[in-house]
Amino acid sequence: MALNCKxxxxxxxxxxxxxxxxxxxxxxELHLEHCEICSAILDSTRNILYLTADARTFAIPVGFSxxxxxxxxxxxxxxxxxxxx
Amino acid sequence: MDEGKEVQSRxxxxxxxxxxxxxxxxxxxGEQELFHDLIRPYERQVFLAAFAILANEAEAxxxxxxxxxxxxxxxxxxxxxxxxxTWLLSIALNEARSRLRKSKRFPSESLEEKLDSYEGDFxxxxxxxxxxxxxxxxxxxxxxxxxxxxxDQLPPIYREVFTxxxxxxxxxxxxxxxxxxxxxxxxxxxxxxxxxxxxRLAPAxxxxxTPRRNWFGRAIWR
Numbered sequence: 069m070a071l072n073c074k075x076x077x078x079x080x081x082x083x084x085x086x087x088x089x090x091x092x093x094x095x096x097e098l099h100l101e102h103c104e105i106c107s108a109i110l111d112s113t114r115n116i117l118y119l120t121a122d123a124r125t126f127a128i129p130v131g132f133s134x135x136x137x138x139x140x141x142x143x144x145x146x147x148x149x150x151x152x153x
Numbered sequence: 154m155d156e157g158k159e160v161q162s163r164x165x166x167x168x169x170x171x172x173x174x175x176x177x178x179x180x181x182x183g184e185q186e187l188f189h190d191l192i193r194p195y196e197r198q199v200f201l202a203a204f205a206i207l208a209n210e211a212e213a214x215x216x217x218x219x220x221x222x223x224x225x226x227x228x229x230x231x232x233x234x235x236x237x238x239t240w241l242l243s244i245a246l247n248e249a250r251s252r253l254r255k256s257k258r259f260p261s262e263s264l265e266e267k268l269d270s271y272e273g274d275f276x277x278x279x280x281x282x283x284x285x286x287x288x289x290x291x292x293x294x295x296x297x298x299x300x301x302x303x304x305d306q307l308p309p310i311y312r313e314v315f316t317x318x319x320x321x322x323x324x325x326x327x328x329x330x331x332x333x334x335x336x337x338x339x340x341x342x343x344x345x346x347x348x349x350x351x352x353r354l355a356p357a358x359x360x361x362x363t364p365r366r367n368w369f370g371r372a373i374w375r
């Protein structure tokens with residue numbers, strides 16, 4: 069079965085996650101060899117995921133961890149046993 | 154769940170992370186200060202999960218703190234049937250959703266119901282070539298803002314799945330467990346989220362952040 073571009077787009081996410089069936093994967097790779105549009109879509113999607121996952125893109129607020137543990141310490145000092153209601 | 158299966162799944166969840174199981178046991182036996190160590194690996198995930206719902210740093214921080222406090226107070230009810238991380242993230246999402254409802258920033262009707270049947274345009278942006286944007290470019294605040302804004306603009310059910318899978322790096326099964334949906338729903342929503350991001354971001358990034366070559370073959374950024 070030869071895949072057309074629309075079929076390939078349907079599988080892009082699973083292809084990136086390496087969770088498509090081996091047979092479908094082969095078909096996609098065959099298509100990508102000669103389709104510059106689908107190759108560019110795949111490359112751009114991968115690149116975008118890589119950039120968004122970088123810790124600099126969604127950084128936690130400065131001092132977040134300190135404030136969180138301070139609050140937790142305060143909670144603990146008011147409730148010495150976590151198993152008590 | 155029958156008792157045999159429950160014992161099996163509890164064993165499976167705790168054997169995934171024996172250090173964590175041991176920490177939880179010690180906290181329950183009175184060493185409550187170890188709760189700091191238990192949650193430390195998940196601070197970023199908890200914040201991002203809350204941020205996915207609230208889209209506001211200060212509110213997400215408050216919700217994340219409250220979720221951690223609730224997890225501490227209710228650790229006795231954590232029975233180890235799921236991973237501690239998925240249990241903690243479920244609390245964070247519930248806390249953030251509850252705050253969003255109270256803030257009345259959105260109508261009370263279910264956004265999920267509306268969007269699950271949403272037949273939006275999930276076709277990607279057409280390009281004929283893509284020159285990779287290297288991660289060093291993230292030093293530019295403008296690029297970070299472009300990426301953040303595109304994620305913020307995803308409809309909530311897609312933003313949640315995208316955050317858990319691609320930012321918090323949970324696997325499909327754990328994402329499904331946190332959200333209380335099937336793995337198939339996770340895969341469909343994730344695919345749509347990624348395609349929406351590609352459609353929005355690829356043309357914008359290509360125009361603004363693709364390096365040009367000067368006469369000496371060096372990359373120059375516009």
